[in-house]
Amino acid sequence: MLRKLIKYEILADYKKYxxxxIAVIALxxxxxxxxxTAPPYVNGYSNFISAVFAMSSVFTIFSASILLIVLSTIRFYKSFLKDEGYLMHTLxxxxxxxxxxxxIAAYIWFLFLLIISAVYVTILKGNITWITDFSEDFIDGFTGENDYLSQFMMSSLISVLLTPFSYLAHIYFSFALGNLFSKNKLTMSVVMFLAINFAERVITSVLLSAYLASVKDDMTLTAMTYSNTLLSVILSVIYLIAAERIFAKKLNLE
Amino acid sequence: MLLECNKLCKYYGDKTALNNIDLQLERGKIIGLLGPNGSGKTTLIKILSGILTPSGGEVKISDKNIGIETKKIVSYLPERTYLSDWMTVQQTLNFFKDFYEDFSVETALDMLQKLDIQTSEKLRTMSKGTREKVQLILVMSRNAELYLLDEPIGGVDPAARDYILKTIISNFNENASVIISTHLISDVENILDDVIFLKYGDIVLHSAVDEIREQHGKSVDALFREVFAC
Known part of the structure; x- marks a missing residue:
């Protein structure tokens, strides 16, 4: 059943993504x-264009991540809590x-966007060697003698890969809490999102401060990234379990 | 017994939608769930379909608590369009076939053909009435034990109403029951076996249609107007 559900999730959004x-690659x-095709006599034109492209690469990847969260949130809201929810919750x-x-569907689109971003950079660079250069640098980081760098790279990579998971768990839990109110469920979901965000920041700050006080100075940044990621994963799992319990036991579609 | 509700209640804040309802329904019947706006009809149907959680009491369908097992045997038609508009009719058939073991593609295709609805058509391009017909076809093409139809003829033209009512009669088996919630009592009266009148969340009448005619000497429509006169 899970595979079938994922199939229809993908079918619902594949045109948008x-x-x-296509738009990103065309750009x-x-x-x-x-x-x-820039005229060679225009002084500095090439450098200017390169700078613009470099900025646009970062902007494209950043926009794609934001768009993923926005589209996934809209999809969840429409198919879970609006009219389509009448079908989904009676399956x-x-x-x-x-x-x-x-x-899982959101993660499939996340991977798709990462691939698109890689294609984008490849086209702009005009060659594919950047991937091997990047990979070598990355592997060197892990296997090199600089233990601090390798650990920092690993923790950063895990953190990036887990970002959609944390955001979506947070959003699903907010919608679940909003569903518990008899009126203004969407507004209350937004209020819950902000409240959870605030509570999470307070908890994270307190726990991390206490933890970091007990680690060695040269490992502080890595330890902080790891600890932050671990805490984020634990909280996200709690959010998902709570959201599942609320929707399973206290569902009230308007 | 197909359906049993004991002391079933539902509150929205301080407003009572269902007030300690006790209800038993047998198999093989078409039951009209009738009442004015806000009487609790849709709330009751939504609880039975599992999209609303009761505030108290107990509900059992085929001796099972509301959950995944009852969803396998309950076919629910809400009063709104619940199909994704990116789908074609064929994709909705595939969807129902994928998730409901009791769904018959052949039955659905036959009904679609009779109503001249193409399987390649997208729901987005259809009128609201046609989309409602597609939904009804999907719901009635299941070999379910309990059909919950919330205002099934409210949004369609009078000519299509007859076809829909015929579809309802001819597509449920003697082991199943159909609960129809509607305001259009005169249109459905002839197909009903039993009626339930709901008023402010209470059942004020639960009777066979024939008994109403014999005891009151009135049609269900006339009795409804009398009981719910403003």
């Missing part, structure tokens, strides 16, 4: 053509399967 992917191709499937299918 597909159009976005990269246009930018490359523009750079290659003979477990609530955890409904939630898991949305989370």
């Amino acid at each position: 597909g159009i976005m992917g 990269a191709v246009l930018a490359l053509i523009s750079e290659k 003979p499937v477990h609530t955890w399967q409904l939630i898991a299918s949305k989370l």
Whole structure:
């Protein structure tokens, strides 16, 4: 059943992500053509274009991540709590399967966006060697003698990969809490989102301060990244379990 | 017994939608769930379908508590469009086939053909009435034990109403029951076996249609107007 649910999640959104992917690649191709065909006598033009492209790469990847969270949130709200919820919640499937299918589908799109971002950078650079250079640097970071660098790179990578998981768990839990109110469920979901965010920051600050006081100075940054990620994972798992329990036991569709 | 509700209640804040309802329904019947706006009809149907949690009391369908097992045997038609508009009719058939073991594609295709609805058509391009017909076809193409139809004929033209009512009669087996919530009593009266009148969350009448005609000498529609006169 979970596989079937994921299939329909993907089918529901593939056109949106597909159009976005095509647009990003088209933009990269246009930018490359523009750079290659720039008149050589225009002083500094090439450098200016390169800088713009470099900035646009960062902007594209950042926008794609934001868009993923926004589209996943809209999809969850519409198919879970609005009209489509009348179908989803009457399917003979477990609530955890409904939630898991949305989370897994979001991760599939996350991977898709990472690939699109890689294609974007490849087109702008005009070659694929940056991937091997980047990979070598990355592997060197892990296997090199600099233990501090390798650990920092590893913790950063885990942190990036877990970002959608943390955000979506937080959002699902906020919607679940909003569902408990008899009126203004969407508004209350937003209020809950902000309240959880505030509470999470307070808890994280207190726990991390206490933990960091007990670690060695040269490992502080890595320890902080690891601890932050671990705490985020624990809280996200708690959010998901709580959201599942609320939707399973206290569902009240408007 | 197909359905049993004991002391079932539902509150929205301080407002009572269902007030300690006791109800037993047998198999093989078409039951009209009738009442004015805000009487609790939709609330009761939503609780039975599992999308609303009761505030108290107990509900059992085929001796099972509301959950994944009852969702396998309950076919629910809400009063709103619940299909994703990116889907074609064929994709909705695939969807129902994927999730409901009791769904018959052949039955659905037959009904779609009779109503001249193409399987390649997208729901987004359809009128509200046609989308409601597709939903009803999907719901009635299941070989369920309990059908919950919330205002099934409210949004369609009078000509299509007859076809829909015929569809309801001819597509449920003697082991199943159908609960129809509607305001259009005169349209459905002829197909009903039993009626339940709901008023402010209370059951004020639960009777066979034939008994109403014999005892009151009135149609269900006339009795409804009398009981709920403003």
